[in-house]
Amino acid sequence: MKYGLLIAGLLSTYALTATQTHAAASQIKSSYVASSYAKTKYPLVFAHGMGGWIRAGTDELGVDYWYQILPDLARNGANVWATRVSPFNTSEVRGEQLLQQVDEVLAITGAAKVNLLGHSHGGHSIAYVSNVASNKIASATAISSPLKGSPVADLIISAQGTPLEQPLVALINFGSKAIVWAQQQDPNSLPHDALGAGKSLSQAGSKAFSQKYALGMPKTSCGEGTAMEKGIYFYSFSGNSTLTNILDPDSLLGATGLLMQAPNDNDGLVSRCSAKYGKTVRDNYNWNHLDVINQFFGLRSIFAPDPVDVYRQHANRLKLQGL
Numbered sequence: 001m002k003y004g005l006l007i008a009g010l011l012s013t014y015a016l017t018a019t020q021t022h023a024a025a026s027q028i029k030s031s032y033v034a035s036s037y038a039k040t041k042y043p044l045v046f047a048h049g050m051g052g053w054i055r056a057g058t059d060e061l062g063v064d065y066w067y068q069i070l071p072d073l074a075r076n077g078a079n080v081w082a083t084r085v086s087p088f089n090t091s092e093v094r095g096e097q098l099l100q101q102v103d104e105v106l107a108i109t110g111a112a113k114v115n116l117l118g119h120s121h122g123g124h125s126i127a128y129v130s131n132v133a134s135n136k137i138a139s140a141t142a143i144s145s146p147l148k149g150s151p152v153a154d155l156i157i158s159a160q161g162t163p164l165e166q167p168l169v170a171l172i173n174f175g176s177k178a179i180v181w182a183q184q185q186d187p188n189s190l191p192h193d194a195l196g197a198g199k200s201l202s203q204a205g206s207k208a209f210s211q212k213y214a215l216g217m218p219k220t221s222c223g224e225g226t227a228m229e230k231g232i233y234f235y236s237f238s239g240n241s242t243l244t245n246i247l248d249p250d251s252l253l254g255a256t257g258l259l260m261q262a263p264n265d266n267d268g269l270v271s272r273c274s275a276k277y278g279k280t281v282r283d284n285y286n287w288n289h290l291d292v293i294n295q296f297f298g299l300r301s302i303f304a305p306d307p308v309d310v311y312r313q314h315a316n317r318l319k320l321q322g323l
Helices: 003-020 070-074 091-109 121-132 149-159 165-182 194-201 201-214 249-259 307-320
Strands: 026-028 044-047 080-082 113-120 137-143 232-239 278-283
Touching: 026 121, 044 091, 044 137, 044 201, 070 307, 091 113, 091 121, 091 194, 113 121, 121 137, 121 194, 121 201, 121 232, 137 307, 149 165, 149 194, 149 201, 149 249, 165 194, 278 307
Parallel strands: 044 080, 044 113, 113 137, 137 232, 232 278
Antiparallel strands: 026 080
16 A cells, blocks of 8 residues: 555656646736736637747846737736747647646636637647637637748748758757757757648648638638637737838848748738638738737837737737627
8 A cells, every 4th residue: 555655646746747847838927917908807828839939048038939918918917828839840739738738727727718819830729729629718819820821831841852851850850949948948848840840831731720620710712710609709910011120130031021922911921811810800010920929129110019019909809808
């Protein structure tokens, strides 16, 4: 009996350690609350995109993925969480990782549902969770997500079967581990699959995904999806600019935007039509693909709205709908 208790204790300790390693949702708090403007009924749970993170570096010198956005929501009353999934992997793998963290947030908060928000490849993650666990989701908002795929991903995976494939995959997988390490996590705590990620974001891969996980997905090439299905409210917003500030390191998106099928109607990686999901809040913000998450360090066009304000307003929109 005593050995049984010892083994059970060891197994419990292992299970707790595994949960702490893999279920990595982090609540974003503020030292003060200025208002209840963004205080939704259900927690706001954010899913990062490909190559994303929660905070890279230390508390003192780190860089948040959702730069200044989540702390502002917390200051305005939101119960807000950031999630951490594999920087590079398939939509299904990342979706399962997100679902685990949704369950974690529900268990910690006691809430019945969550509001999901996903940027870029994170849009596929929230779509996956909304379909496989619809009873746990109040709303799902895709933010500049290539739900119909991106020609840039098609270009990258065209290296498959060529001499470039192995070194390119090795380099991206190394970068994926480095991103996890930069978050002060074990680099091997999350699986890495560069080729799987590229295929998931290709036009063919995203088409297959959207057909399989169809809630909120548009039925036409550039139309809106259904605003509400199975009790879930669906939204999207995105930008359609590429080079927005020459001082911004993301100016490279001005070049990638030329590879798009709609060269004058994309954010550097995602076309306006590909980003459609549920009800469109707005699809022509003067933002590129990284401006929408306020990177880098808030640099953007002087004529563009502040992303921090837009997220706060969207939280209030969800609040007013009782979500």
